[in-house]
Amino acid sequence: MDIPQISPLTLKNLTDQTDKTSRAIGNKLETNKDNVLENKKQKKACRDFEALILNQMITRMRKGVPKSGLVDTSHAHEMYQSLHDQQLAAKMAESGGIGLADIMYKQLTGQIKSSTGK
16 A cells, blocks of 8 residues: 655645634634623623613602601611612512613614614
8 A cells, every 4th residue: 555645845734724724713712702701791781780770760669659657767777778779679680670681782782773773
């Protein structure tokens, strides 16, 4: 059985092509990794914004409820209530909330177009 000889020039070309391909794959993986990180940051920003809006809604609704006078409200109670509302809003946004974060994320990533058509 005769084994064909590979010239050094052919071997170098194959090595160069392999190196270029490996670098291209590595660059593509880094780009994908960066995109995933960026998407996670955008999702978190959208969720945090929705939590802020929900917190404002909860605070306004709570102010709309008349005080009965049955329980005295101290500064500590108001602070606790405020912290509770913030956590409640954050958990609501984390579990889907009112859908504002999803809509904002889709618009940020170009999955939906704005209604103005621009």
